[in-house]
Amino acid sequence: MSGGIYLDNAATTWPKPECVYQAVDRFAREVGGNPGRSGHRRSLEAGRELLRCREALARLLEVRDPARIVFTRNATEALNLALNGLITPGTHVLISSLEHNSVWRPVHRLCRERGASYDLIPCGRDGRLNLVEAAALIRPETKLLAVTHASNVLGTLLPIAELASIAHENGSLIMVDAAQTVGRYPLLPEEDHLDLLAFSGHKELFGPTGTGALYIREGIELPPLIIGGTGSDSLSPEQPDFLPDRFESGTANVWGIAGLRAGVEFVLSTGISAIREHEEELYVKLIEGLSSIGGIVVYGPESWGERVGIISFNLEGFPSGEVASYLDEAHGICVRAGLHCSPLAHRTAGTLDTGTVRVGLSFMNSEADIEALLSALRDLTKSA
Template sequence: MGKLIYLDHAATSWPKPPEVATAMMNALQQSGANAGRGNHSMAMGAGRVLVRTRGLLAELFAVPNAQDIAFTHNTTMALNMGIRGTLQAGDHVISTMTEHNSVRRPLEYLRRTQGITVDYLQVNKEGQLDLRELQNAFRHNTKMVICSHSSNLLGSILPIGDIGDIAKSKGAMFMVDAAQSAGSIEIDVVSMNIDLLAFPGHKGLLGPQGTGGLYISPQLELEPLMYGGTGSQSENSEQPSVRPDRYEAGTQNTVGIAGLMAGVQKVKSIGTNIIHEREWKLTQLLMEGLLEIPGIRLLGPDQGAPRTGIVAFVIAGQESAEIAHRLDREYNIAVRAGMHCTPLAHKAVDTIESGAVRASVGYDSTEHDISTMLAAMEELYGNAAADK
């Protein structure tokens, strides 16, 4: 069996750039103390890791003040911070059918326990919203609009600039889940009127797992998700009011954040537009080849349309889990199958019963990866329809 063909970048990018491992080892060996918990040189060094990484993220997302970015362990934690830190009983939320459970479950929890109301707007087969329906969905008590920048099932890209404009005109805050777009699509929180931006470190930003963050507009004050030690204002029983300390209780993942810094530096050195173009071209090659297999159905935007590096598909009469299993065991190709933690999106495109196979490319995926995947699929399923 040949080398691993890794096509699961939508879950976690791999392999990481060598600079990421080097930065993490250096941090472990040289900055292994607690940031903000002492004035000795090692603690100060750990603090500099956080400051530099925050600054790079601010540059990437056009955030005017880096202190408005709080580090989290992942996008899920960031989404919970934004959702649970702002919404209260009686609030109305507008979301979409393409949302990941990291959005849906916190919203449903608050629906059950606090009495918020939620509308999940329908999307078409390509994963796009009708902005007129969005306009009409607002109520007098609409507090938040929240959506994924790109669907982790369909690869569709929502016009978050337009959505942000609408939310602002209606006086609602706008939260964006950038799990599938951070690092591969340009994001400007100011021009796009984004009040809360949740992002992972371990996907398109090329950092390690256990890293991520939340941009919080300076106009917002969130109730912290966690309370505890921050190394600042320790004499007070209340959580500090200063940012980012207010939202970063407990010891930070300095080693992981050092790796994230190296990952963001790599993204910036390549350029998000170049990464996006490279990934898009590979998805088009994959779609073209898959469409030659009888009985296959591709999900999301049609060929030639904008999308992120995600291609999900189903084959009539075939189990998605079995397809992924055979690709792994017989060809050493890593893809993902199932619900992808987004049942609403599956309902929207009629795959809730079958699930789907998802192949997703990253910044270092190659045409060889795609041709290997297509050759395997042709061997396995090229004659599947004829044999039935």
């Protein structure tokens, strides 16, 4: 499949930087081996590959102990791992009214099954969260605030450091879903006193699909989701209690993690501020262009300082799915329409019935991609 323009980076980024393809290829062809299982060179090198990736992530997030970052298949698995351990009978959880189904569904189910409860922290139509309302909803039995760092529908950033203070004043924990911000926005879990941070490796960190991770602050005890072989403490029938082995049973996705390491190093060498600046340029161009086309409604906050490069819009008279199909079929432009696995965010934005067309930007996009999208949308409106 060749050609076309990819603007569905909020689902997964593509293309990846060249170094990511090279790293996967190198591992697959030249290394092989199962990390931590055998004493031979290929197993040892595979183990070093995992370590290098963990260390690169720790550098990016300024986490002191890389072992506190455990690999998962994606952000969803990381979120489930944490929620499964933290939602216990009688507890209360707060989530925002922007959450992705990877938070809402496990919270909903675990609360129902375990006799716990949850409430939504309301956000405005543009996704802005009101901290006063958040503080008013917290109760003595609130054990956890689980909030997204940026909405995957509106792009709105939530005030996670302030939410962390509200949580900790109450003796609660905070978990942040950073699926849409890690790699593109400054994120320092230890400085911001976040207890848990779940993220995808395959979005703005440019890793392959099948990669994600969970940062777990020291002192937080969680049961593992999966138990089995870790290559460590093999005589014992008990799962190791040390990190990362406690949470990493079974053969790791080393091909993917080799690519993720290269992606993280690409982000580190490019710099988050350069990445954010580039995305801002694309955002400004897109917003100016969209506002010059009649009948387009853009959702989410206008000011760049309050958002990341995820832009939802609708075109009057055209269902969102039709716009996305037209862009793909007539112009080879990939965007995503519908509810984006986040009915909560669409209810908040008032777009539950229509969905939206979502453009997910990445550092790999160019101004020419935005021009092509705008020109295709102009053609569509003219054809009406």
